[in-house]
Amino acid sequence: xxxxxxxxxxxxxxxRPQAAAWAAVILAAIAWILAYRSLQPLANWxxxxxIGLTPGSHLGEAVAFFLYDVxxxxxxxxxxxxxxxxxxxxxxxxxxxxxxxxxxxxxxNTLAAGLGVITPFCSCSAVPLFIGFVESGIPLGVxxxxxxxxxxxxxxxxxxxxxxxxxxxAALYMVMGLVIAIVAGLVIxxxxxxxxxxxxVWQIHVGGAxxxxxxxxxxxRFARARQSTAEIVxxxxxxxxxxxxxxxxxxxxxxENALAGIMGRDAWWSVPAAVALGVPMYSNAAGIIPVVHALxxxxxxxxxxxxxxMSVVALSLPEMIIxxxxxxxxxxxxxxxxxxxxIVLVGYLFNLVV
Numbered sequence: 183x184x185x186x187x188x189x190x191x192x193x194x195x196x197x198r199p200q201a202a203a204w205a206a207v208i209l210a211a212i213a214w215i216l217a218y219r220s221l222q223p224l225a226n227w228x229x230x231x232x233i234g235l236t237p238g239s240h241l242g243e244a245v246a247f248f249l250y251d252v253x254x255x256x257x258x259x260x261x262x263x264x265x266x267x268x269x270x271x272x273x274x275x276x277x278x279x280x281x282x283x284x285x286x287x288x289x290x291n292t293l294a295a296g297l298g299v300i301t302p303f304c305s306c307s308a309v310p311l312f313i314g315f316v317e318s319g320i321p322l323g324v325x326x327x328x329x330x331x332x333x334x335x336x337x338x339x340x341x342x343x344x345x346x347x348x349x350x351x352a353a354l355y356m357v358m359g360l361v362i363a364i365v366a367g368l369v370i371x372x373x374x375x376x377x378x379x380x381x382x383v384w385q386i387h388v389g390g391a392x393x394x395x396x397x398x399x400x401x402x403r404f405a406r407a408r409q410s411t412a413e414i415v416x417x418x419x420x421x422x423x424x425x426x427x428x429x430x431x432x433x434x435x436x437x438e439n440a441l442a443g444i445m446g447r448d449a450w451w452s453v454p455a456a457v458a459l460g461v462p463m464y465s466n467a468a469g470i471i472p473v474v475h476a477l478x479x480x481x482x483x484x485x486x487x488x489x490x491x492m493s494v495v496a497l498s499l500p501e502m503i504i505x506x507x508x509x510x511x512x513x514x515x516x517x518x519x520x521x522x523x524x525i526v527l528v529g530y531l532f533n534l535v536v
Contacts, residue, residue: 203401218257225250244434251426256419263414266314267407271398288368290324295363298331299356313414313508316383323371327363330521334496335359346475347484354532355488362492362524369520378513382417421504428462428499445482445490453529456486457522460493461502470494485532492525 225246229235235242294315315325335356344352398406445456470491477487502514509517 200400203404207404214257214261218254221250221254221257240434242434244430247434248426248430251430252423255422255426256415259415259418259422260411263314263411264407267410268403271403271406288364290321291327291364291367291371294320294324294328294367295331295360298328298363299335299360312505313383316379316508321371322376322379323367323369325367326370326517327367330366330496331360331363333501334363334492351484354535358528358531359492362496362521362528366517366520366524370516373516375513375516378510380508380510383508418504418507421507422500424503426500428503445477445486452483452486453489453533454526456490456529457493457497457525460490461497461518461522462499463494483533485529485534488532489525489529492528493522496525497521
């Protein structure tokens, strides 16, 4: 079979820009990895060497936290949005809805919560995946099941809890975290709150609705991923900075002794108080577990402390500020109310059985 010269020329011409696009993406990925790995030492150098703050001081720890977490979250946002956009280019919204929407009640929520468990993201860095799910037409309740499970239950938290408190506590934590994510997603989905998602999210979805009918090259996929990343990050970054600034102040200045004094076993109000205290804070599950251990050593009840941990990682104020860019206050209020109720119930359950 003889290949037509025009066809051969077109194939070669097509491969050249694709090779250049791949090279650019690979170089960008290497730069991303190097930047991410240098964040912690760079933040410490800026805070303690260049600015001259004292390591371990309230202000020093707050500033170092801020200098580390702002670029970390922005890098994660950019990288995740880029990857999610490329992945979405292979699936039509209809295919995605069929995969996670589920034909039976709760199946999609269970799948999304399970996906959240194996994605090691903190609450703020799970937000771009949340946006990608909404844009793809996945039901809102299913999307929230992922958003809750991703930060709340992860393998690092389970392993650390197992080492500190035994397998029973680790297993109960994992099961109850999944239950909260699935049930909260079902409740939110049943309320039909799609009108409280910001308009620009739906506009991005509508603009990409016809992509499944196109035969995209890698050049097209990378270009659309860059466009989507720039569009979303440009809308979200101020909320990231404000949210992390608040989280850094609380991280640096809230003393563990004061928290332990509120989380005693005897007071009936200690569990809801612990949840209310956890919401303004910001950390991932692995980062908050040493605090959990310290609070336990100072006499705090396990269920109350775990409720505090769950509220920190699943309902952090920085996450709410970032979500405000894509969700209207009514939906954020429902989200906080439903998840906080589930966490309070889990706290009481732990205090009863442990």
